[in-house]
Amino acid sequence: MALGYKTRRRLSLLILLVGLPLYIVLAISLMSTIQRLPFWAEVPAYIFLGVVWILPFKAVFIGIGKPDPDAGKSAKIDP
Numbered sequence: 001m002a003l004g005y006k007t008r009r010r011l012s013l014l015i016l017l018v019g020l021p022l023y024i025v026l027a028i029s030l031m032s033t034i035q036r037l038p039f040w041a042e043v044p045a046y047i048f049l050g051v052v053w054i055l056p057f058k059a060v061f062i063g064i065g066k067p068d069p070d071a072g073k074s075a076k077i078d079p
Helices: 005-033 039-052 055-061
Strands: none
Touching: 005 039, 005 055
16 A cells, blocks of 8 residues: 555654654664674674664655655645
8 A cells, every 4th residue: 555645754754753763772772782892893783773774664755855746736846
């Protein structure tokens, strides 16, 4: 089932305002529970954790910054 533009926009806002902070706390907690890694291994681990969160939500975020395609040609775009 395809989500509408407004639904995707609201869902993306919810993900960014609620889900992302929760994921950050989870990622930091995960990294602190394992034995302290050397710096050269810790940096790629945090980069990996910083990128992997977006993969399940890729479809939600595509096209959010563009004007509403359901509004048609009558919608004005303010500069």
